Amino acid sequence: MFPIRDHNPSERTPYVTWALIAINVIVFLSYFPSIGGQDRLLMAFYQDWALVPAEASQGREMHTILTSMFLHGGWMHIIGNMLFLYIFGDNLEDQLGHLGYLLFYLASGVAAAFAQMSADPFSQVPMVGASGAIAGV
Template structure:
């Protein structure tokens, strides 16, 4: 599901939200322009859990140094067949030294991304939900909240996998905190949502609790599967879960203490369902 827009207008220009998107975009451009190297910014500013736990530990990172085609025998109805697959030759190498004290990497890692889809997806969600959260928290409060959510998300991942030597990067956890705060702050909001279902794309207006609830259940399911499986998906699911929970908790407490600005009234979104668009090929989102 992809949010297209919501029905909560901002009272002020979300300068901090725009600045966060701009800073993250600048960091991503630097990542793209840096020379091809073993680790780069990902290892120097990303969070390596084992390094945070023990800053003096010698961190080695498995690195692909080559690949070859191997054949596996598999049983089929027609008998045994040989199926080709790519096998990577992996060697351990020392990780690049951290550019900042390792204890700061749970913060610095939230400004780095692993690719275009990772970056664009995160920034779009931040663009959709961040302006309204900034509206309630105020500019200074929103900046502190965003950074705190990012650190909390990083620490959530660290707690679930403290011996990992894989660098952790991405703003997903901080943005999950923003989404949690949005849910608490605007429980009656509605989100126009693009829903791709195989060859059909639907656009529906969903209540924000439904949209965010489905998103959170997916993260929770994947997070539980990650800690019970020996295989890895390359996604820090518990950073998303922790960030969302912390963001919702902070917003709930501040709202109860009347430290947040009043909620902004919603405006109607078109509830008319758009006709499904049939496409010949599914699009990857």
């Protein structure tokens, strides 16, 4: 069920994949260990940085379409996302090039955010995670 590797060798070093993993982990470690067990603080943090469809659908808090891609809801959430990014990201980065891959990754995350907003534009539930971007990869 969980991949541990793929059989497609890459010809390039996957610098962008490694950078995305590092950024996701650094951002997660910057907030989750200190406020992860305190629901009120975590929800206040998510209110500012996670995508809340009801806000974004009305043109407010538009920065959260991007920032939500680098937040995660717990240890298994980030570990699973980064595992899949590590396994599959290098092959796509090899095919698209570093800049093309980065743009595709970000575009996939933005598309996932808009898909979530279109499914329930009045939702007050914060959306976090790189899952949409990684699903695109």
